[in-house]
Amino acid sequence: MSAEFLTSRRAFVLAAASAILASCTTTGPAGGRAPLPVAPRRPIVPPTAAELDVMYGPVEDGGFTIPAIPYQQIDPKYYRQRVADPTGEPAGTVVVDTPSRFLYVVEPGGTAMRYGVGIGRDGFSWEGEGTIHWRQPWPRWKPPNEMVARQPELVKYSIENGGMAPGLKNPLGARALYIFQNGQDTLYRLHGNPEWRSIGKAVSSGCVRLMNQDVIDLYNRVPYHARIVVRQ
Numbered sequence: 293m294s295a296e297f298l299t300s301r302r303a304f305v306l307a308a309a310s311a312i313l314a315s316c317t318t319t320g321p322a323g324g325r326a327p328l329p330v331a332p333r334r335p336i337v338p339p340t341a342a343e344l345d346v347m348y349g350p351v352e353d354g355g356f357t358i359p360a361i362p363y364q365q366i367d368p369k370y371y372r373q374r375v376a377d378p379t380g381e382p383a384g385t386v387v388v389d390t391p392s393r394f395l396y397v398v399e400p401g402g403t404a405m406r407y408g409v410g411i412g413r414d415g416f417s418w419e420g421e422g423t424i425h426w427r428q429p430w431p432r433w434k435p436p437n438e439m440v441a442r443q444p445e446l447v448k449y450s451i452e453n454g455g456m457a458p459g460l461k462n463p464l465g466a467r468a469l470y471i472f473q474n475g476q477d478t479l480y481r482l483h484g485n486p487e488w489r490s491i492g493k494a495v496s497s498g499c500v501r502l503m504n505q506d507v508i509d510l511y512n513r514v515p516y517h518a519r520i521v522v523r524q
Contacts, residue, residue: 336374336375336376336403337374338368338371338373339371339372339373344363344371347363347371347372347505347509348360348361348363348503348505349505351504351505351508353429353466353508354429354430354458354466356430356458356459356460356466358460358466358504358505359460361488361503361505362488365489366408366488366491366492367408367492369408370393370407370408370491370492371408372405372406372407372408372505372506372509373405373406374399374403374404374405374406375396375403375404375405375406376402376403376404377396377398377399377402377403377404378396378404379396379398379404379521381398381519381521382398382519383398383399383400384397384398384515384518384519385397385398385518385519385520385521386398386424386482386514386518386519386520386521387404387520387521387522387523388409388411388482388500388520388521388522388523389523390411390419390522390523390524391523391524393408393409393410393411393491393492393493394406394407394408394409395407395408395409395482395500395502395510397510397513397514405509405513407502407506407509407510408491408492408502408503408506409491409492409500409501409502410485410487410490410491410492410493410494410495410500410501410502411493411494411495411500411501412494412499412500418471418478418480418522419522419523419524420473420521420522421473421519421520421521421522422471422472422473422478422519422520422522423471423472423473423517423518423519423520424469424470424471424472424482424514424515424516424517424518424520425470425471425472425477425516425517426469426470426472426516427467427468427469427470427511427514427516428467428468428469428470429466429467429511430458430459430462430466430467431458431462431464431467431468431483432454432455432456432457432458432462432464433449433455433456433462433463433464434449434450434451434454434455434456435449435450435451435455436451436479437450437451460486461486463483463485464481464483464484464485465483465484465485465486465501465502465504465507466484466504466507466508467483467484467504467507467508467510467511468481468482468483468484469481469482469483469510469511469514471520471522480499480500480522481499481500482499482500482502482507482510482520483499483500483501483502483507484501484502484503484504484506484507484508485501485502485503485504485507486504487501488503491503500522
């Protein structure tokens, strides 16, 4: 093997190594390392049909099979989707925009995850700031005494009688997040619900309801004691 061949081969290896190292290092204008981004970039695009099939398909959870939602029958603006944050609130805040029937979880970097919700009827709404003081998967439903007084048929599910057992027909659905204000339970909840037709409407007794698939996603994003703002 000639000396010329060895020399040229060594030069080729050194050049290749230099190229690899250069590709692993970025430099700023002054020749130093480029700063890391403040927050990860997230796509702000509507979900595709394939993504919606997964998002709103059947779910096995907690020993129950949540049926698929015929999302094609729901206004697309109420699909779970990432959007540019319109709230102006700090990251980690939950915001309920009651007039628009949207719930937002504010993310770092100027985005928010948005969910369509059903809200309380006139006279059965709450507004203000509080905290998500407690969260519960597959909760028991215990209608407050005021509701039982209005609807005596619910007495079998009253607080005194232990409430309704968790399940697919339970009005609180697969998850419930309990809103407290100044350390006191407001009796208002963010919760799942099997009635997907109610999303975008004012039909509940004051609580904010989501589709079960969406409330599971929300539950996984919202920590204990997260700040919540409900706007009327």
